[in-house]
Amino acid sequence: MNASTNYIIRRLLYLIPVLLGVCFLIFIIFNVVSEDPALILAGKNASAERIADLRQELGLNQPLFVQYLDIVKSAFTFEFGQSWSTKQNISDMLTRGAIPSLTLTLPAFVISTFLSLFFSVIVAYYRGKGIDLFIRITCIAMMSISSLAYILFFQYFFAFKLGLFEISGYEFGFPGFIPYIALPVIIWIVLSLGPDIRFYRTLILDEIYQDYVRTARAKGLSEKVVLFKHVLRNAMIPIVTYLVVQLPFLLTGALLLESFFSIPGLGGITIQALNSSDFPVLKAMAILSAVAYIIFTLVQDILYTLVDPRVKLQ
Amino acid sequence: MMLKVSLLLTALMLFAGCTKKANFKTKVLNLRVAADIKGLDPVNAGDTYSSYEMARVYESLLTYHYLKRPYTLVPNLAEAMPTVSKDGLEYTFKIKKGVLFHDNECFENGKGRELVASDFIYSIKRLADSDNRSNGWWLLDGRIKGLNEWREKSAKLKKANYDEKVAGLTAIDSHTLKFTLVEPYPQFLYSLAMIYTSAVPKEAVNHYKDQFVNNPVGTGAFMTGTFNQTSSIEYTKNPNFRDVYYPTEGTKTDKENGLLKNAGKKVPFVEKLVVHIQKESQPAWLSFEKGKVDILAIPKDNFDSVVNPSKGITDEYAKKGIELKISPDLDITYIAFNHNFPLFKNKKLRQAMSLAYDGVEANKLFYNGNGILAQTILPPGMGGYDEDYVNPYRQYNIEKAKKLLAEAGYPGGKGLPSIVYDTTAVTTSRQMAEYFRNAMKQIDINIVVNTNTWPQLTKKVKSAQTQTYGMAWLGDYPDAENFLQLLYGPNKAPGPNGSNYDNADFNKKFETITKMQPGPKRAAEYAKLAQSVAEDAVYILGVHRKSFGVIHGWIDNYKFSTFKHGHAKYYDIDLDKKKKLFEKL
Numbered sequence: 089m090n091a092s093t094n095y096i097i098r099r100l101l102y103l104i105p106v107l108l109g110v111c112f113l114i115f116i117i118f119n120v121v122s123e124d125p126a127l128i129l130a131g132k133n134a135s136a137e138r139i140a141d142l143r144q145e146l147g148l149n150q151p152l153f154v155q156y157l158d159i160v161k162s163a164f165t166f167e168f169g170q171s172w173s174t175k176q177n178i179s180d181m182l183t184r185g186a187i188p189s190l191t192l193t194l195p196a197f198v199i200s201t202f203l204s205l206f207f208s209v210i211v212a213y214y215r216g217k218g219i220d221l222f223i224r225i226t227c228i229a230m231m232s233i234s235s236l237a238y239i240l241f242f243q244y245f246f247a248f249k250l251g252l253f254e255i256s257g258y259e260f261g262f263p264g265f266i267p268y269i270a271l272p273v274i275i276w277i278v279l280s281l282g283p284d285i286r287f288y289r290t291l292i293l294d295e296i297y298q299d300y301v302r303t304a305r306a307k308g309l310s311e312k313v314v315l316f317k318h319v320l321r322n323a324m325i326p327i328v329t330y331l332v333v334q335l336p337f338l339l340t341g342a343l344l345l346e347s348f349f350s351i352p353g354l355g356g357i358t359i360q361a362l363n364s365s366d367f368p369v370l371k372a373m374a375i376l377s378a379v380a381y382i383i384f385t386l387v388q389d390i391l392y393t394l395v396d397p398r399v400k401l402q
Numbered sequence: 403m404m405l406k407v408s409l410l411l412t413a414l415m416l417f418a419g420c421t422k423k424a425n426f427k428t429k430v431l432n433l434r435v436a437a438d439i440k441g442l443d444p445v446n447a448g449d450t451y452s453s454y455e456m457a458r459v460y461e462s463l464l465t466y467h468y469l470k471r472p473y474t475l476v477p478n479l480a481e482a483m484p485t486v487s488k489d490g491l492e493y494t495f496k497i498k499k500g501v502l503f504h505d506n507e508c509f510e511n512g513k514g515r516e517l518v519a520s521d522f523i524y525s526i527k528r529l530a531d532s533d534n535r536s537n538g539w540w541l542l543d544g545r546i547k548g549l550n551e552w553r554e555k556s557a558k559l560k561k562a563n564y565d566e567k568v569a570g571l572t573a574i575d576s577h578t579l580k581f582t583l584v585e586p587y588p589q590f591l592y593s594l595a596m597i598y599t600s601a602v603p604k605e606a607v608n609h610y611k612d613q614f615v616n617n618p619v620g621t622g623a624f625m626t627g628t629f630n631q632t633s634s635i636e637y638t639k640n641p642n643f644r645d646v647y648y649p650t651e652g653t654k655t656d657k658e659n660g661l662l663k664n665a666g667k668k669v670p671f672v673e674k675l676v677v678h679i680q681k682e683s684q685p686a687w688l689s690f691e692k693g694k695v696d697i698l699a700i701p702k703d704n705f706d707s708v709v710n711p712s713k714g715i716t717d718e719y720a721k722k723g724i725e726l727k728i729s730p731d732l733d734i735t736y737i738a739f740n741h742n743f744p745l746f747k748n749k750k751l752r753q754a755m756s757l758a759y760d761g762v763e764a765n766k767l768f769y770n771g772n773g774i775l776a777q778t779i780l781p782p783g784m785g786g787y788d789e790d791y792v793n794p795y796r797q798y799n800i801e802k803a804k805k806l807l808a809e810a811g812y813p814g815g816k817g818l819p820s821i822v823y824d825t826t827a828v829t830t831s832r833q834m835a836e837y838f839r840n841a842m843k844q845i846d847i848n849i850v851v852n853t854n855t856w857p858q859l860t861k862k863v864k865s866a867q868t869q870t871y872g873m874a875w876l877g878d879y880p881d882a883e884n885f886l887q888l889l890y891g892p893n894k895a896p897g898p899n900g901s902n903y904d905n906a907d908f909n910k911k912f913e914t915i916t917k918m919q920p921g922p923k924r925a926a927e928y929a930k931l932a933q934s935v936a937e938d939a940v941y942i943l944g945v946h947r948k949s950f951g952v953i954h955g956w957i958d959n960y961k962f963s964t965f966k967h968g969h970a971k972y973y974d975i976d977l978d979k980k981k982k983l984f985e986k987l
Binding site for chain 2: 122123124125127128129130131132133134135136138139141142145170172173174175176177181184185240243244247248251255256257258260268347348349350351352356357360363365
């Protein structure tokens with residue numbers, strides 16, 4: 089077994105104590121300090137007896153240790169049981185919700201990353217010149233407007249006034265979903281461009297003043313080769329870090345966009361669960377987010393070795 | 403790389419350009435629902451939105467007359483209204499013959515079988531089965547002879563025994579059903595108009611098991627396939643729907659409003675029904691303006707552009723053939739005192755606070771002046787509402803309020819501790835809290851506003867930890883009992899009586915009156931009881947809200963109802979008119 093495999097196995101084993109810790113936090117939040125869900129779930133007409141019965145039926149009267157073990161069990165088996173409010177199987181709910189969420193977030197993330205990287209290299213290339221200033225000011229202006237304003241305006245103007253897109257809705261299956269996700273994807277891209285370009289530009293400018301860049305230029309390499317072959321490659325470690333950290337959030341959906349465009353994704357499921365004190369769904373989302381975060385951190389480490397040969401997994 | 407990205411973006415734009423075109427050939431009704439639907443099992447009909455969807459597929463023994471007001475119960479799956487024994491304990495129903503469940507794979511050869519009396523017994527047992535955790539159990543809790551015992555016994559078993567007889571549920575023959583109650587309860591009939599008690603076939607529950615919630619099989623005018631969490635639900639006309647006809651009588655104004663032009667015609671009129679789940683008001687409103695949604699409650703932000711100051715529709719929308727529909731809702735808004743709190747045992751303090759609250763101004767600020775100022779807890783449209791009654795303690799009068807406050811023992815507010823007001827963190831609720839705080843400041847009462855999440859507020863109310871709080875109540879059925887029970891002592895927190903008002907005289911009268919059969923005598927008693935608690939200033943009364951809706955000119959037969967269960971079958975679409983009006987949108 090080589091060092092890299094060893095490292096990956098070790099990191100995967102770390103999942104166990106981390107998950108136990110996550111389960112403990114979830115347990116404290118939902119089973120110890122939160123409001124009594126039976127009061128909400130029993131409905132407005134419920135009597136005191138009915139509320140007490142419901143607590144019993146939901147297992148809220150069980151010893152706390154048993155309740156903690158239930159969370160641990162679901163974290164390691166991914167069996168989350170039934171939603172308290174919809175009576176649906178939670179795994180099915182989340183699987184079905186993940187598809188619309190990913191059809192929106194994944195293309196939006198990929199396209200916005202490529203565009204941001206491209207524009208940031210351009211502004212780095214023309215640093216200090218008019219085009220750099222223009223793009224920087226545009227970025228700041230774009231960042232100064234709230235995401236809700238973009239959503240309201242784009243939906244009104246492009247979908248309603250111009251009729252270029254569906255106002256809201258979703259269809260499962262390719263290519264049926266495209267007319268519905270196109271506008272939210274564009275809004276996501278527009279929202280991401282401002283902060284991303286500024287961030288990548290800073291990273292690239294940090295590299296541009298390094299000695300190796302001066303050496304490369306002295307060797308007579310063109311600015312294009314210097315930027316794309318050397319500078320961009322060396323800036324990749326922070327870029328990869330920045331990108332991979334965002335990946336788990338793609339799974340959890342884009343709350344506002346899903347809500348305004350009626351996309352039946354995980355963001356909406358989470359909010360509905362919050363409003364109805366549907367703890368099993370909230371716990372499942374918390375566990376899945378934690379697992380995704382841990383796994384993507386491992387992926388991030390592996391990607392480091394690909395973008396920078398000096399990094400070794402040990 | 404940039405070329406690829408540009409191509410991808412262009413492709414997105416091209417695909418996106420393929421937006422759906424309007425349908426002028428088939429009658430497809432497009433409606434909007436403002437929340438996610440939690441599945442389609444009648445025992446889970448706890449939230450209004452899901453219950454509306456269930457009622458498109460499932461039906462109950464009784465329903466409300468589509469046009470008549472006040473709301474009137476009429477037979478639905480029952481052949482006629484029941485015969486009631488003299489002691490008010492036995493209700494015998496004849497069930498319509500030839501009613502078929504939807505064709506579904508759960509039945510032999512996929513053909514829906516005939517509805518029989520035992521289907522109702524099975525469905526009511528499902529409601530009682532604690533395994534189903536129905537939030538509708540309150541409806542029948544302690545009402546039907548032997549049902550509570552069956553529920554308790556079932557809870558101890560691994561699986562409830564549906565074959566075990568319940569004394570109060572008898573199928574006399576295949577189409578005759580008898581209910582025996584524990585004690586007289588005239589409101590029982592309203593229970594049988596609610597979606598919780600609708601007919602569910604045993605075969606479907608057994609076939610789909612835990613997926614029954616997603617596979618509705620009823621007797622209704624519309625049917626749908628497997629329900630998925632999605633952005634819209636599509637229903638098609640049930641080809642085996644029995645002969646049901648559009649009503650031939652209604653209120654005085656229904657004829658002049660064109661609501662009787664289809665009288666006697668077979669329903670449903672539309673071929674298909676699409677319900678769009680749109681949680682945000684902007685997409686819902688834009689979809690309505692584009693003609694993609696046919697009927698919509700006016701979002702708060704669009705109110706002024708649609709409704710003119712004289713409560714008519716503005717010219718801009720009138721030109722597009724859009725019609726405005728205003729109807730009172732069966733509800734009440736109020737600020738509750740927690741009567742467990744010693745301070746609020748002081749009647750004069752409560753009356754003083756009620757007098758210092760300017761309801762007219764609050765109505766203008768928060769309901770665009772459209773609410774009906776509540777004089778008692780009972781809204782218009784139900785027995786016990788007296789439109790001539792004026793509550794002396796709900797009229798804004800600062801001088802009188804100050805005088806009463808002094809008589810209460812707190813002249814100029816001296817000696818009175820700060821009072822906590824709990825509300826939710828929603829913007830409008832916070833504004834209402836601020837308004838209440840300023841109103842009380844006029845008589846030198848200091849209000850401390852405490853904002854909560856909805857679960858926090860619910861917990862506080864249900865565990866009697868509030869001093870005062872803002873709340874609203876939407877009627878479950880059109881009987882004053884459903885409102886007056888909010889003040890019935892035994893219903894104290896965590897029951898529906900969150901104010902913990904417990905007045906022996908009120909409780910006794912409530913118990914007597916609610917057992918009386920409906921009629922003018924009972925209505926008069928309800929009115930007296932409601933007025934007595936109103937003058938006791940148990941709440942600071944708010945308003946009875948009104949519903950403001952818009953419909954496109956191509957929709958026929960639309961009439962607002964608080965209980966719009968299964969009403970889509972009465973709506974019609976004039977396709978020629980739709981084609982013409984669409985050009986104006």
